[in-house]
Amino acid sequence: xxxxxxNAPEVLASLSAMFDDEATTQDIDRxxxxxxxxxxxxxxxFHLLQQTLHQDxxxxxxxxxxxxxxxxxxxxxxxxxxxxxxxxSMPRSRHNVIPLVQVEEVASSRSSWSGLFTGVAVAASVAxxxxxxxxxxxxxxxxxxxxxxxxxxxxxxxxxxxxLNKNTLQADNLRLQNYLRQHAEQAAMTVGQGMMPMARVVxxxxxx
Amino acid sequence: xxxxxxxRLVLLTLSLLVAAASVADTVRPDALQLLRQMTQSLxxxxxxxxxxxxxxxxxxxxxxxxxxxxxxxxxxxxxxDGDKVEVLRIGNKVICVYPNxxxxxxxxxxxxxxxxxxxxxxxxxxxxxxxxxxxxxxRIAGRDAIxxxxxxxxGYRYGHEFWLDEQNGFLLKHDMITAQGQLLERIQFTSVxxxxxxxxxxxxxxxxxxxQPFQEAQPRRxxxxxxxxxxxxxxxxxxxxxxxxxxxxxxxxxxxxxxTVSVFVEPITKSKAFSILNMGATIAGxxxxxxxxxxxxxxMVGEVPEVTIEKLMSVFMPRSSS
Numbered sequence: 001x002x003x004x005x006x007n008a009p010e011v012l013a014s015l016s017a018m019f020d021d022e023a024t025t026q027d028i029d030r031x032x033x034x035x036x037x038x039x040x041x042x043x044x045x046f047h048l049l050q051q052t053l054h055q056d057x058x059x060x061x062x063x064x065x066x067x068x069x070x071x072x073x074x075x076x077x078x079x080x081x082x083x084x085x086x087x088x089s090m091p092r093s094r095h096n097v098i099p100l101v102q103v104e105e106v107a108s109s110r111s112s113w114s115g116l117f118t119g120v121a122v123a124a125s126v127a128x129x130x131x132x133x134x135x136x137x138x139x140x141x142x143x144x145x146x147x148x149x150x151x152x153x154x155x156x157x158x159x160x161x162x163x164l165n166k167n168t169l170q171a172d173n174l175r176l177q178n179y180l181r182q183h184a185e186q187a188a189m190t191v192g193q194g195m196m197p198m199a200r201v202v203x204x205x206x207x208x
Numbered sequence: 209x210x211x212x213x214x215x216r217l218v219l220l221t222l223s224l225l226v227a228a229a230s231v232a233d234t235v236r237p238d239a240l241q242l243l244r245q246m247t248q249s250l251x252x253x254x255x256x257x258x259x260x261x262x263x264x265x266x267x268x269x270x271x272x273x274x275x276x277x278x279x280x281x282x283x284x285x286x287x288x289d290g291d292k293v294e295v296l297r298i299g300n301k302v303i304c305v306y307p308n309x310x311x312x313x314x315x316x317x318x319x320x321x322x323x324x325x326x327x328x329x330x331x332x333x334x335x336x337x338x339x340x341x342x343x344x345x346x347r348i349a350g351r352d353a354i355x356x357x358x359x360x361x362x363g364y365r366y367g368h369e370f371w372l373d374e375q376n377g378f379l380l381k382h383d384m385i386t387a388q389g390q391l392l393e394r395i396q397f398t399s400v401x402x403x404x405x406x407x408x409x410x411x412x413x414x415x416x417x418x419x420q421p422f423q424e425a426q427p428r429r430x431x432x433x434x435x436x437x438x439x440x441x442x443x444x445x446x447x448x449x450x451x452x453x454x455x456x457x458x459x460x461x462x463x464x465x466x467x468t469v470s471v472f473v474e475p476i477t478k479s480k481a482f483s484i485l486n487m488g489a490t491i492a493g494x495x496x497x498x499x500x501x502x503x504x505x506x507x508m509v510g511e512v513p514e515v516t517i518e519k520l521m522s523v524f525m526p527r528s529s530s
Contacts, residue, residue, distance in 0.1 A: 176492060176494075187461070187468040190446050190463075191463040194395070195261075195379065195382065196395050203263070
């Protein structure tokens with residue numbers, strides 16, 4: 001079987017279908033024919049996104065013990081035992097959904113194999129749409145805030161307001177300083193509670 | 209027999225009276241009442257004090273003066289640690305004095321300033337925060353204080369703690385904290401006098417601190433052509449319309465009664481990648497958006513978590529033409 005390009009749209013579509021429990025036999029065959037390591041990296045990327053989105057504790061999903069390899073091994077052991085059932089007919093047990101953080105335990109438990117995929121699906125389907133959408137935030141609806149608020153704080157370096165004065169001011173900085181001052185003044189005049197809004201007006205850099 | 213019964217009755221009555229008095233002492237106003245008292249005190253009391261303002265790695269001390277004289281509200285705020293801005297407010301006029309730039313910026317706010325402190329957006333606050341009055345009394349700047357905590361109900365805003373003077377509700381200390389308890393910004397009085405000897409001339413900027421007063425054009429009100437497809441609970445547009453700034457920039461203002469986010473939309477010719485500038489308590493996000501053939505630079509600034517700015521930027525769009 002020709003190994004498809006692991007990043008090809010059809011591969012990603014098959015991955016998404018699998019995570020949404022809609023994978024056909026063709027999708028499974030396509031995924032299993034991909035390079036395990038490449039697909040594992042893809043899955044790990046999805047999972048890292050899921051960790052970031054849900055602030056899960058760090059999970060080691062090492063390349064040396066890739067998820068797909070373990071699944072393939074599981075399938076092979078299933079076939080060897082003569083079950084031979086297609087993936088789609090495996091009993092789904094939502095109650096056995098086990099988050100990827102417990103992947104080692106899942107791999108040793110045959111009954112939770114579908115749960116493994118489901119767990120990954122729940123994690124990765126969100127991340128998958130996020131990646132394809134090219135935007136961290138989905139179209140908002142009533143359920144979005146719980147997703148949004150679970151985003152781990154990015155590691156943006158903190159630039160104290162006073163330091164905006166120290167660097168040579170470019171046009172962007174000038175515009176930003178103007179916006180900061182407008183924000184501080186309007187907030188203090190229209191909404192501000194207490195001294196803090198007015199104190200910010202006084203504190204903002206003034207070099208222009 | 210009768211006398212012992214009478215004595216018991218008297219003792220019982222006395223104990224009931226004492227108990228009632230104790231209950232009255234311990235019944236505190238609720239959080240909203242205390243916050244209303246805070247906003248009122250800031251605009252009605254006469255006071256002069258020094259407080260420290262700290263945010264990120266920066267800390268400085270400031271002096272504030274406030275007094276109602278002949279029906280006019282006078283207020284001044286000056287940075288004591290460096291050459292920065294002195295903000296003066298006399299009635300409806302706000303004067304920002306810049307010592308180095310030698311420019312006095314006089315502008316009249318669109319709303320009388322003292323009104324800003326009289327209207328507590330209680331409904332919006334209740335949507336976004338759980339308000340708690342702490343037990344016990346703290347002590348700040350030599351004054352007994354009651355602590356009121358505003359705990360955010362979601363991850364789109366920060367928490368606040370207010371230490372309010374037990375006698376007059378004046379704000380003695382204010383902490384803005386993250387959900388993880390990290391202190392982002394603080395103001396704390398080190399001394400405060402509620403009977404200051406102040407006169408109107410104490411609020412007039414010194415002649416040698418500025419040289420060229422000028423009148424900055426007031427932001428014009430213009431039609432708001434933009435909308436948010438989603439807002440965190442409690443957040444609303446402060447103005448129904450927009451404000452026109454320089455270079456064709458429109459400004460909108462969002463608030464939940466405590467936190468504010470300013471939105472600036474400026475026509476540009478070159479696209480700009482999404483960027484976030486974290487300044488401790490204040491976050492600024494920028495990105496370009498295309499509407500038809502026109503590119504706009506969208507900038508949002510606010511004292512809210514980064515996730516709020518990011519999400520607001522993703523749901524900001526032009527109003528559909530009707």
